[in-house]
Amino acid sequence: MGTQSSRTGGRVSGIEISNVTKAYGATPVLDGVSLSIADNEFVAFLGPSGCGKTTLLRLIAGLEEVDGGEIHINGRRVDQLAPGARGVAMVFQNYALYPHMTVADNLAFGLKNVGIAKAEIDTRIAEAARILEIGEYLGRKPGELSGGQKQRVAIGRAIVKNPDLFLFDEPLSNLDAALRMRTRLELAQLRRRLKATMILVTHDQVEAMTLADRIVVMKDRKIQQVGTPMEIYIRPANVFVAGFVGSPPMNILKVDVDVSGAVVMARLAGGVFKTGVGSAGLPVSAHWRIGLRPETVKVGASGDGLAATVEFVERLGERTLVYTKLADGTPVTAEDAGTSRVKMGDPVGLKIDAGSAHLFDGEGVGYHAPESGE
């Protein structure tokens, strides 16, 4: 891997994770994970609980040692360096503020440890306090702060270090819904102001979608897909990503495919639908599934489209989510207007816009309609 050497080819910026493995005892947690993150990029690690997001973050920070592979930050190999020498700052889920120190001392602790002059420390604290609006709490101890204020202090402790890389481990998960929304917005603003590389670990897809430039979807010790939020949403690499990203989740139904035409025809119990997926290059597979976002399945009158029965109705105001069941018992989530009159038990017809449907082969690999303009 000569491309990352800092001695040749000038300054290489960004984070380069190559083939990192990690096991806790006999339990493998990460299995050959590789990832490149550009300078000033905001990346979110997204995945279900236990998939190894935190572990990957801790490996980057140096709080755990890699079993194999390398990590480079701005061209410097860091996986053998002490955590403090890597130029990273981390915001912990439970904040991990030093309870016996004032807010100011919490911010200053890391700076004093590397011998930064008092005047410089004061300047940096003042700057961080201004950005995060925590000036009036500087003399308080963490125990005298609210959850949101502690959160800011924890971020402040990272900011004052001017790190190359910010690491956030579920920074919003301890906040209540309203505060989480506000803090999410603030994090987005902060990010624009700081112009630093950031990694956010979350299992909240809204957080990932709204904050990140790119999302790294993880599951089962591996990266499933890396892409912009829209890429992940529109072109999920596999059936797991398709089902994990999006709320309510995508409908995934068994289908038979017909590849005789230019585009794939999908045959469901209630009819044949023309998808946007090209027939060329599609592998031979015995088991196909079709992925339909709820917004592409509309509720119509009974007898019109796929026959289904309403199981449950969720009125969200501007739209209505209708959870239905097909004749064979397959659940399908559909959408209706906010003024929808459907009730539980109603027979309905589902009108499917299959143009943006996704197909998944027996291995779960996804196939999509070409992006518009292609």
Add this chain to the structure above:
Amino acid sequence: MSASSQKKLREIAILATLVVLGFIMLVPLMWTVLLSLKSNSDLLQSTANAFHGPYTGENYAAITKSSGVFRWLMNSVIVSGLQTIGVLVLASLAGYGFARLEFPYRDQIFLLVLFGLAIPEQAVIITRHQLFTGLHLHNSYPGLILPGLAAPFGVFLMTQYFKAIPKELDEAAILDNASRFKIFWKVLLPLTIPAQATLGIFTFLGSWNDYWWPLISATRADMFTLTVGLSASQINFAQTSGLGYLMTQAVFAAVPILIVYIIFQKYIVRAVAGAAIR
């Protein structure tokens, strides 16, 4: 009767019980103080004389002149003080080690330490005495102090306390470029102050009141601790003479403990109330 007035009645009953119990606890102390304020000849007639005047300070004047009590007091302060400091230092370091460091056989060694809780002093005193004889440690401060430094309870307490501190604090400090010692000293140790206070108070009181080992180890009067010295002063079998003088020594000996209590009152109450408050 309404629920609230019933509750009030119960509170009054509890309070009254506590006052009575408290008074019973205080009787020996008041008795000691009263006796110390009487002249020895008065008390020779009857100790009941303590309930009325004349009271006198002559016993207090006398001990400043004749008694070895000052020397013993100093010995007790030195022994208890150093023992307390030693136990705090050792238990904190050991507790940190058991809670935070990875080393071979850690859990087995911890168990071994806990076994120390189950071994009574009586079981080892002869061997210890022989050991200290061989080392020529009797009648010395090290001889009085060293045995008390082995404090399995202290190690246990501090281990549990360090374990209860979230590891993220260590990790935050690691990312803040703090050395291991700095993390121990600046981040973790300040958080254990309540436990330090509890352990310190118990160690100090235990050491101050210890009688058996100093009695065995210190055979020269100038190396007596207060407990040994005071009992050695009780020369006459039935306490028929010099009773006031003796009581004065006892009062005098209690003063340092009283001072410790006043200073650490908050922590003592908490420690006795179950130590579970974090």
